[in-house]
Amino acid sequence: MPATTRWMDSHITASSSVYHATQAASPAKEEVLYSVQKAKKRLHSPPERVTIQLPVLALNEVFIGESLSSRVSYYEIQIDNGVMVKQKSSGIAICTGTGSTSWYFNINKLTEQCVSELLRITSQQCNVSLGLRIRESMNIYRLIFRPMTSKWLATYVRNSINSSYLSRIHYVRMAFTVRDPIFNATFSPTTPRGFAQKILVKSRGYDAHLVVDGGVSYRFNDGAEAIVEVREEDALQTVIFR
Secondary structure: OOEEEEEEOOOOOHHHHHHHHHOOOOOOHHHHHHHHHHHHHHHHOOOEEEEEEOOOOOOOEEEEEEOOOOOOEEEEEEEOOOOOEEEEEOOEEEEOOHHHHOHHHHHHOOOHHHHHHHHHHHHHHHOOOOEEEEEOOOOOEEEEEOOOOOHHHHHHHHHHHHHOOOOOOOOOOEEEEEOOOOOOOOOOOOOOEEEEOEEEEEEOOOOEEEEEOOOEEEEOOOOOEEEEEOOHHHOOOOOOOO
């Protein structure tokens, strides 16, 4: 369940305070000065910090990012008890075991075209013929070499890699992936996907939102923080009929 911490900004500007004070009907000088000093003190004091426990649970995934898909999402993220790092990307998708077969899977899955190109380049650079070891009926292994453009080999490798992205439904940890991460001199390379029990995200966004299961959306702009974690007491109670 995600919990958000945000700044409640309800300040009155000094100029508006002075204006209303001076426009009052013949106020005493001391009252005017007191009102101005009180407004200035409130202006420079830190805003109120409020923590809200969202009244929803995510069945599949939680997405954090800018509302406009063409805008870069800017935030800070901490995986479990790791270091808080700054990132820019197209957003973060955090999924449960039931959600690992949906959006999360399609973000990370490899295509046959990508695998075929990798196999072809590897074969050329290493000057080797890549093969696949398969099991025959009598527990005898045979090495079969096929061309690197073979759709069969590319499909086998693709399915092997993509199947590793799927999580068990009862898995206690969450799976996360960073969409289109930006790595440069300012933002060092980090792990684009993995598993975690607790994820802390601090927004630096302009029009960001935290979206639960693609339906419920919460504003998540600059300064807001969210903690996403999995709890055993929130697990679904299911029945399997055989």
